Amino acid sequence: MEKPLACPKCHSTSLLKWGLGASGRQKYRCALCRRQFVAGSDHFLEPEKKAVVMRLLEAGVEPAKIREAIPDISLRWVYELRRRLKRDRQG
Numbered sequence: 746m747e748k749p750l751a752c753p754k755c756h757s758t759s760l761l762k763w764g765l766g767a768s769g770r771q772k773y774r775c776a777l778c779r780r781q782f783v784a785g786s787d788h789f790l791e792p793e794k795k796a797v798v799m800r801l802l803e804a805g806v807e808p809a810k811i812r813e814a815i816p817d818i819s820l821r822w823v824y825e826l827r828r829r830l831k832r833d834r835q836g
């Protein structure tokens with residue numbers, strides 16, 4: 746199920762097509778905040794934000810708490826990161 750496309754930063758739906766991303770997916774640019782992003786990348790997150798989430802996960806913070814602290818990330822994504830973290834530790 747495809748969600749209506751919106752800017753991951755400001756959630757505006759005023760988007761401009763902005764060429765193709767490295768993976769061949771349609772890129773968009775937000776007309777409001779000018780943030781560029783690739784369509785359908787639910788898991789897209791800035792590296793800084795990912796680093797923060799990883800630190801919190803490593804400290805044992807529950808995904809729901811992390812989601813409260815950083816509202817514009819998806820809870821599913823936090824769980825996914827935690828799964829990866831556990832897997833890496835086991836390996």
Ligand SMILES: [Zn+2]
Nearest residue numbers: 752755775778
């Ligand atoms: Zn925006």
